[in-house]
Amino acid sequence: MSPRPLDLRLLPAAAGTWAAAAAAVHLDAAGALALGLVLLGGAVLLGVLLAAVLRLLSDGGQSRRLRQTAVHLVLACSLAGAAALTAGLELSGHQESGWDRVVEERAPQQLTLRAISDPRRLAEAGLDGTPRAIVEVEVLTRREAEQPREVEASAVLLLEAEEAGAIHHGERLRGLLQSTPTEPGDRATALLTPFGEPIDQLPPDGWTRLWRVVEPMRTATAEAAESAPGEAPQLLPGMVLGDRSQQSEELTTAMQQAGLSHLTAVSGANCALVLGAVLAGLRLLRLPRWCSPPAAVVTLGAFVLLVHPEPSVIRAAVMGGIGALAIFAGRGRAAFPLLCVCVITLLVVDPWFAMEPAFVLSAAATAGIVLIGTPLQRLLETVMPRWAASVLALACAAQLFVTPLLVPLAEGMSLYAIPANVLAAPLVPLVTVPGTAAAVLAAWLPGLAEAMLWCCGIPAALIAAVGRETADLPQAMVDWPDGGAGAVLGMLYILAALGLVRSLVLRRLSRSGTGVLAAAAAALLALVMPVQAVPGLSGLLAPTPVGSGPGEDWRIAQCDVGQGDMLVVRTGDEEAIVVDAGPAPDPADACLDTLGVAQVRVLVLSHEHQDHVGGVDGVAEGRKVGKVLHGGSRAWDAAAELGLDGVPVHRAEPGVSGRVAGRMPVEWRVVHAAAEAERPNDASAAVHFAVSSRGAPSSPTDGGDRTVDVLTQGDLEAAETRKALDAGMLPEDIDLLKVSHHGARDGGTALITRRRPEVAVISVGEENDYGHPAGVTLQALQAAGTTVYRTDEHGLVTFSLDDGVLRVRTGG
Template sequence: MVRHLPPEHVTEGEHGRGAEAHRLPDPVGDGIRGREVGHPARPVDLRLLPAALVAWGAAWITVQASAATALGLGALLGGVGALLLGVLVLLHRMMSSDRWVLLAAAQVAVCFVAGGSVALSAHQAHQRVEVTGWEEAVEAEVPVRVELRVVGAPREAARPGPDGAGRSVARARVSAFEHRSAPPDDHMAQGEDAHGTSASRSWRRVHTDAVLLLDADVATELQVGERLHGLVRPIGTEPGDRATALLIPFGVDALTPSSGSLEHEGRAVSRAVEWWSEIRRSVREGTIEASGRAAGDAPELLPGLILGDRSGQDDDLTESMRAAGMTHLTVVSGTHCALVMGAFLGLLRLLRTPRLLGLLLALLGLVLYVGLVDPAPSVIRAAVMGALGALALFSGRRRASFSLLCVCVLGMLIWDPHYAVEPAMQLSAAATAGIILTGARIQDVLKRVLPGILAGPAALALSAQLFVTPVLLPLSGGVTTYAVPANILASPLLPFVTVPGLFGALLSPIVPGLAGGMLWLCGFPAAAIGWIGRRAAALPQAVAPWPEGLTGAALVVAYVIAVVLLTRRLMTGLPSSEPAQSEGPRHAGPRSGPLRRTVLGLLRSGAPVWSCAAVAGALTALVLPGRFPGATGAPEGWSVVMCDVGQGDMLVVRSGVRSAVVVDAGEEPHLADDCLSRLQVETVDTLFITHEHRDHYGGVAGVMEGRVVHEVLYGGSADWTPRAEPELETALDDVPVRRVGPGETSESGRPSGEPPGMAGEEARGSGLSEARVRWQVWLAHQHYPEPNDNSLVVLFELVDGEAESQSRGGRDDPWRLLATGDLEEDAARLAILTGGLPEHVDVLKVAHHGAANGGTETLESTTSEVALIGVGEDNSYGHPAPSIRRALEEAGTSVYRTDLHGGIVLRLGEGEIEVESLGAAVP
């Protein structure tokens, strides 16, 4: 019996190339089609997958370890791999061993060699900063003279400076530094500085990445490729970061253009860099100006959709695109690079360029596009993945696509092991794997129910989303519920923006009128993309929280299993939509729709039940978290929570089943409201506002949202009151607000002798003992010139009403927590000298987000078991400072930070402190 091919599998000999030319990359497509006509299927080539995974693991470990560890691991893995390869060669020559045994042993040897190569590459990166003394200079946190090159376009920092002025960050490459403890070396002798002039100090060459923090008005004058030299204060970064330091200019005009320092690179290189930087600047400025007359959100979106420039996007649009799962459209991603390279290939085919020459020219065009956008590591990564997708689609070698992906991953990790710890690389690799393994087969299914113009983009979005969701969960703490439908609608519009928009951008400096017309036309699909993003973000549960604990872990495992089963089913071939027939004429019968034919095909094919369950499980896992009863429940038995409100402070101390005392509220009202809603806090007994900085009072309106607030107590400078802030005037209308003084004490929560009633039953059901909170104001200065020094310092004592009086947590031995606001070093030192701070607490809220100017005196005089730091991820201040982290480590204190752990939950009971994150367990 011969199985008839469905229309989408018609061969070239029957209907030409048209049906095949629009298919997605399919590494097993030829094999599947061959099996349907009686030939054996060729499975996808997974032989390089173990090597890629081992290399990724080695890179993950070594970039976060020391140079010695990386060298040891690299030598071990490389040595074992080389030994295995040598043994294999001898065995192959001496005896005719089983071919499969030799292949398996070769596979293991390749894994070892790949892991060793990546580890040795990481060792070289570490050695550049350790051997040269750069690491020592950064840890010292003292001003150091550097020479650097700006390698990334300046962008606005997440937070303004202490004076409220805007700041910008730019990627830089440090080429040399001067440090008193650094001895001269062979490259730069003592007595000669980086500019070839006489000097009395030692210079050292170092080639390492850093982030430059500048005032916004200064950053506007920077050009990519520009060389600067001057005095900066380096602040250390986290292990694994590509940038080894955050550099803050030390004083006004501390950094100046470097003269004569490019001689060692050649004047030709200097002129080329300056020439290309000028082209980039003119194209960007021309694109922004030419996009100004476009419709809707297009003026903000076009520069990002074409050149990855999101500087003109407002916060509301950026947040909407994030919630809709469409952020990747507004930066240069692999999709953009694939479209650009595909456009070059298509144009060269029209010109009848030879295949190999066309491929080389298209690659050259992609390189120039990357240089035009920003040759940052993330863009280079996107270009590699995008080129892979375009080559898989147009080269005709679809079966080798997955092997090519593994080769690309290996090459990128050997070139720069830091890619392993970057979420963008993880997402790109997962999405590309999903498209290669399942994209074409999903497209085959969708073509039966959707028009061809929608089936391709829908298959791209679905196949990518299937694979990236497990990666996104730990990054976002939730699921972007409408990402798939939003991307299905928006993806077909992207080519009509990126490809013609790129030509318009290139013309904008030369023929601005023509470029303006082209970008005006591109503005309509760009505006539609913005509209889709805003509407998707406004839908209920746009970002659905993922359940905690075992429930969340079980769902992740179930989801991964479902995706694996679904992928296996897709790769082994889906059934035809037509039933199997014998030779001879077909009997007429009632016609059925494409959806009905697809379902019947699945049922008649004898497809295993587990494959259908895999489909249902995968789709259920995508939407279940937003509906799951435990997804938004409060952590059981919580006592204290440090809310994740970005670069700000918000501390919640539980005083009852649904009541709490709150210290500060961060800067954003919605973040404060989200945290209290997650904790199911309905009543705020007392809200403390420690001082007058917005990152402590800006979210007060969110605390008030839908809750009963009994009182607001504030500190800060003598001439400040919260009611003077315009955004708080309405929020505080019906709430008692007063300044609190030193020594004031009070209690919050239900007295232990009160009959439990319904509240007591609920408390026992939630794991909360009948608790009360006692607090005392230790410091409440008003007259320091620095507002931070006028912060309230409040000591909390948490009493478990059901605990024995003398037991841990009982009335005679309560848990103690000290909240220190933004108290800085001088005021803290004076308080210690006058006995103004307790000697020991169980939990310490570290002052000023762990800034260096908070000093270490408080950490040394007030010991604690646990330290909490409220700090924004990738903040531009370098918080928490290495000196603070070092002091806490030396004191043996367990440190938890909101930038690393999210919201931090403490359970105080039974003589120990349990810590977990609002999203996952804290290591």
């Protein structure tokens, strides 16, 4: 018996709506409106044209097929135009309210806001070392000529973590705020920061009171979960309510590396489980079938209110409702059309969903389960029990579809995500469904809620254990190969996945089925054992001979800028922290171009001498500079001299630190900055970097094998260096040292002798007139057993990290 064909009639409309929404949110108001009108006009014109053609054709199969095609084309154009018009109308509202002008001018404004999320703490502290947090807000009004003017725009509020902690979802805020524009396509139109005044909380209005009804339930849930076993108190608030504030950084990292982080965020799976429990209860009570839709709507509404109606939660609720609607319809084949309807509805109502990775991943995972979940389960049932086949089929179907999207988003692969999800999947309903019931009861019956959450804590603790153990496995998180190797493997994976999907949907192999399976096996093997793990293979696919450039996996670079200093610490594919800028703009610009750096998170200027700051304009040329942190004497007016418009400039103080998470984690701390020193050299800002390889946690004090400690010194001289050493200001372990003052004699040798760094780099001009580096410095490095690289001899020097081991490449 041949399988029924999939109902893909709405797929073109969904794809067209998504494409139009993604294009519209990147345009200005006029462009988005024009796009919408063109698409709607095209739909009308196409409908009229095809209607005329159909009148000329006689009735028959050909006419019927043409009519169906015409209807779907008109529908696709109409829906795409509607999404573009929605974006254009919202952007027009921003223009008419004057909000766009305010954001572009970055002028402080008195704003009234409403918090639409709970605070989320940032991994990177402020320049003064103060922890920070962000709150997603809706800008309600701005004050113009002493009169409030409505705005209605999304933004992100950046505050100190302590101040942000007092803000809850739904509360209204007012303050004098400065705005910074965001990138086109972002839901948030601006980043808001206080301008010299604290943020005031306004009296509650109707919406605030509504949200405050559920706040005690959320707080009581977290308190009731504290008695749960193991690490369940950290996971339960996240798995039930999407509240990750109780999770430690270590557990969060472990869950990410195990591919289980989606379990601690409200997703369509949460909503589907809660809905499924309610619908199952209605069926047990033998209530009429018509009761299911209103019960589903009420349940979803209450659940969204409980976990907070943020855009991601609303998206999850709509996605989660697909399964319930498919069950009510009594047709499994209705699931894919319902998925398309869901995607179209969300994009027409809110086109900015098109640019949200969570929405993309949710749609992909749902599509995978809908398309191949059942056929894959039937296939697996031939070799394993039905319950095991069901769990494995769901995990594999979702992972197969989301993997091509996760690679560019996460910049790495969780190798054991499928087995980890298979182990965790049976435990999730035991947490989500009774946990949600306990959350509802927590504020009124705390004893009962605590008992229920203790029971839920057993499977939650097991899930945490799965995450921990999985993250500890070899190469739990690995980089996807760059360059040609990554492109080839990516194409192979996609082709193999398409072949497998086709075979599963048709429930038979094509003539080339053997080849498809072989390609699939090769692609999946590439995921389980990346080319980096196979000695020699990476070099065959993407040769990188020493001396040909920095290499694609570089993490630290000493630029060749002549007689000056410039060190670069990579924090992402095209972003980095830059320490000093050399003597002139052109060499600085050329080095960052060679390294592929398009964004400078932090520009650290050790002090005011020209050989360290002369190339600032080159660093900023065509790049976004996030902030400038500088040392040097107190009298140096760095902000005036540098002339970087719109870039925050701050003085470095000992203890100021920051952290960049992600695939290339870096933590940094200013360990010396004596602004009152007699000489500018001794006022240099010295910075300690802890650079982690392959996504391992980094900390200047952890001493782990996977962390490389780097120290930059500016031009610190001998006496000040000894003083800092004696005071314990400089790190005990130094793997890579940027030698002070180009290796000059006055830099001293105490640090080299007492710390004995593994590797040292000296930035120095070829045949310079200063005699740098001094013989005494080179002799001390040799005696310490330190490997030395010099820009006058080696040119650009870059380092990659292989499980904490420095690998060097020279030559630019």
